[in-house]
Amino acid sequence: MSHGKQFTLFTHIGGPNGWKAAFVLAELGLTYESVYLDFGKGEQKAPEHTKYNPNGRIPTLVDHKNGDFAIWESGAIITYLAEKYDPEGKISVKGEKDKIAQLQWLFFQASGQGPYFGQAVWFKKYHPEQLPSVIERYQKETVRVLGVLEAVLSKQEWLVGGKPTVADISFIPWNNFAVDVILTDFPEFNFEKDFPATFKWHTALSSRPAIKDVWGQRDALLK
Template identity: 75%
Template sequence: MSHGKQFTLYTHKGGPNGWKVAFVLEELGLTYHSIYLDFAKGEQKGPEHVKLNPNGRTPTIVDHKNGDFAVWESCAIIVYLVGTYDKQNKISVSDPKERITQLQWLFFQASGQGPYFGQAYWFKAYHPEKVPSAIERYQKETIRVLGVLESVLSKQEWLVGGKFTVADVSFVPWDISAFDALLVDYPGFSLEKDFPAVKAWHEKVISRPAVAAVLAIKASIN
């Protein structure tokens, strides 16, 4: 077993997706050792990691108590973790219909939030030339996704089951990017004014001890 911990988490210091897996591991009290792959050196595409994750991206987990079972894609990892290790439904739901709703939000995070927020960040910070139309498109999509969340959270405290779940925490890393970088110069953007329910929900999630502990680790290494 690697480093005496149950899990090895292959991740990245800055990339959002590994952090949401760390949130879930921490919430469930599961022990893990993080290996931060250096993208500049292409370590995520190296043979050791690609053997575990043929997509060559992060995150990937290895569960040493389950035959060194490897899982990749962050939301698939989350589904595996709660399905295997959250039998008391501490941060998940048990009702069959609510399980589908929880899965629906994880799919939306993976297909709706992550790609659009990621493209917004790419064109704003990393693309070699400024493409205003692309920046505008993905900033607008970021606003749209926040609007979807606001439309639900203005009517209920949590996304599913009337309680905090993995559905809620999965949105946190990209939301932080949106609030701190993606939308800071967006004309007229006001989180407090336009998305008050999202703001209140986000603050409740990041104030949870397990989430706050992981965010402190993130801050200390970046």
């Protein structure tokens, strides 16, 4: 493995979770090389990857300047980067209560947003049999999660600490999928109208230079 850059990020072009880690790396100005695994060839399950990540999924981050320390699960990766490489709190919080609140949102994203939005995409686009009731269930869960965010963001600009942090950033990729894939045919869904505070928040986050640059790389790879 080349160690020209500090980190190697094992990821997938179409997988939202890898882009969460890339966003944080870019925001912190950390150098990394992305290795895009081919799921069709089972590369995520190959020994070259599972030696770092026994779960055989993405993302996996290897920190070459910390003894090739390997971290998997996107929430753990983001927490590691915030703890070790953001001492000034550029995109993270440092107070005891705020750190727990930040972790709370990372857990909610990983357990409440990602799995439900992921199932929605799977049953809408990839499942061999169309199951309308199942699709509807996960679409409604997507709307519910957006409602949780709206309830908080209608009262405050950011999720924790009064500033954009890794907690906010972690929601971006799956929210993009909600708008672009999951809810395209959901009755009368209008992101800006139905969830105005969340829409404003998401738009502000997506406009950040590092986020725009990384997501632009994704768009270029998908062409």
